[in-house]
Amino acid sequence: MRIGFDAMGGDHAPRAVIEGALFGLRQYADLTAVLFGAEDRLLETIRTLSDRERIRSYLDSGRLSIVHATDVILAEEEPVRAVRHKKESSLVKGVAALAAGELDAFVSAGSTGALVASGLFILGRMPGMDRPALAPMLPTLSGRGVLVLDVGANVDAKAQHLVQYALIGHLYARKMMDRAHPRVGLLNIGTEPGKGHLLAKSAYDLIYDLSQRDPSFQFVGNVEARDVMFDQADVVVTDGFTGNIFLKTTEGVALAISGMLKEALMSHVITKAGALLAAPGLKKLKTKLDYKAYGGTPLLGLKRPLIKAHGSSDAQAILAALRQAYGAVEHNLIDVLSEALSSHDIFEKETSQE
C-alpha cells in the first residue's frame, strides 16, 4: 500500500511528518511511504534522526521515498488561488499523484482550505456527493466517539448537502466505526422538529424523508450541541460553518478548563498535593480528550482517501492519521461508499433536484 505525506504541511513539518511516516513503516509491513517536499530539507532532517540505519534500509528498499516539491502552500493563503497557482507545492503534487493512481491515500497537516480545494479540483467528487465534508471523530463521555460532519469544507452548505452528509456519515460509521445501526442526528438549537434556522429546518425534512424511505438509515432527529459529547448520536450532521464553530468551541473550552483547573489546583499547597496524587487520573482525562488519539479527519465524498491531520500534529498524530488512511484503503472504503451512494435511488432523486 502506497501512502503519500505532505512533508511540508503543519506546524511541526517536516520533522513530525517524517517521524510519523517512519512509525507507520515500522507498524505496517506492507506500507510504502512517499514524502512530498523539498528534497534537501527532508534529507537534512532525516540526517538528524536517530536509527539512521533503519531509515537507510527503508530508502534503499524503496519503502520510503521522496518526491521533490519546490513550493509550499501557507496557512494564510487563499486556498483556491493557492491550489491553482502552486502546482509545485508539496500538497498539490501529492494530491495529483493520488489522482493519478500513484498513491492509495494522502495525508496532509497543511492548509485545510487548500486540501479541500485540491480534493475538489484535482481528485474530484464521488457521484452522488455535491460537496466533500470534513468528518472528524470527536471524543464523547463513553469513549465511543462521535463522527461530526461537516466541520469546515463547505461553509455555505445547502440542505441538500446535509442530507448527503447524513447518508455518507451513516455508511462511514457502519464500515469504519463498527456501528451496525448508527444513529444519525442533525446538530440544532433544540430537539423538537421545527427548531432552528431555515437551513436546519429544510435539512431536517430531507433527512427525515430519507429515513422514511430507507429502513436501514436511522435518524434520531435534532441533537443539541450540549448533548453531542454525551453520546446522543453516532453521527452528527451540520453545515461547515456551524460544525467548525462547534469543533473549535470544544477545543477552546477543553483548553480553558484545563488552564483553570491547573490554576485552581496550584493556588494552595494542599490542593497542590492533591493534584500530585490525582495526577494519574488527570492524565487519563487528558488522554481521553486528546485529538491525537482520534486520528486525522477524512475528507468524505472524494474519489480517493484524503486525510487531513491537525495543523499542530506531532509524530503520533501523523501516525494516527496514517492509521486512518491505512484503514480506509484496507477496507476499500471508497468503493463501498461509491457503490452504496450510487445504488441509493431515493438519494439520487433528491440530489438531482438542484
Place this chain on the structure above:
Amino acid sequence: MRIGFDAMGGDHAPRAVIEGALFGLRQYADLTAVLFGAEDRLLETIRTLSDRERIRSYLDSGRLSIVHATDVILAEEEPVRAVRHKKESSLVKGVAALAAGELDAFVSAGSTGALVASGLFILGRMPGMDRPALAPMLPTLSGRGVLVLDVGANVDAKAQHLVQYALIGHLYARKMMDRAHPRVGLLNIGTEPGKGHLLAKSAYDLIYDLSQRDPSFQFVGNVEARDVMFDQADVVVTDGFTGNIFLKTTEGVALAISGMLKEALMSHVITKAGALLAAPGLKKLKTKLDYKAYGGTPLLGLKRPLIKAHGSSDAQAILAALRQAYGAVEHNLIDVLSEALSSHDIFEKETSQE
C-alpha cells in the same frame, strides 16, 4: 423600583422564583417585587417557606405582591402562537405590565422563544434595532467575562442585524460592564478578513465600516470560537443560530469534562485521596464556570429591560438575574442605549438600507 417575576417559569418554579425575589427584597431596600402566577399555588408555596413573618411584612407593606395569572406557557409550545393565544399566562401578563409602565423590569426563567416573541410583539423594539438579541455574559479564563450576542433570539439573522448587535454590545459593555474601550469581535471560523460563510463576510464588512466611521468603536476583527474564553474580545457578535450552538457547546463540554474528571479521579484510591485534598481548588473552578454567578441574559434592543434567567435557575440564579435587572434600571440603560443608537448617524444610514 418595581421588578416583575414570571413565577411560573423555569424548572424550579414557583419556589426558586419566589425565593430569589425574597433574597432581592432583603438586598435592595427600594425594591418592590411583583410575582405573576397562579395565586393559590404561589400562596401555598409561600406557606412552606421559613421566615414567614418577614414575608408577611413584605406582603402587608406592598413590597411583595401577586398578580394572578391563570395560564402558563410551556417550553415545548410554539412561541409566537403561545404568546398570541395565552394572554392570561404569567409570562405574557408580566411583559404586558412592563409595556404598560407598571414595572421597571421583568425577569423570566420560562420559554426563551416566548419571551423573545412577547418582547417583540408587546414591548416593541428600540429605534435603530431591527431585532432584539439575547446577550449573556460567559465566563473567560481571566474571570472578566465576555458578552456574546445573539445566542438565539434571531436565528435567521442578516448581516445588518449583526452590525446592530456590534453597536449595542459596545454600548452595553461601556455602560454595564465597566469597559471604557470594549473590544468587539465577530465570531468566525478563522481570524483573517474574508474568512467564513457569506453572512460572516458581509457582517465583517459592515462592522469594519462602522469602526472606520466611529473612532470610539473598536473592532478587533474575526474571533475564533477557540479563543473566546481566552479574553480575545469583550463583546463577541454572531447570529442567533451560531451563538446558540456556541453557548450550548460551552455548557456541554464543561459538563462532560467535569463528568470525565470525576470518573478519572474516582477510579483509584490514590487519585481519590488527591481529589479530596484538591476539592477546594476544584470547587473554585466550578464557581468560575457557574452560569448562576453571571446572572440572567438581557434581551437587548427592546424598549424596556427584559431579563431571561436560565431554565434550570435556582433561587441564587434568579437573584443574579434580578441583580442584572436592577442594574439596568439603576443605570438607566434603556435611555442610554436609545440615545446612543438614535444619535448614531452612520448606523441609521446603514440600517435604513433594508
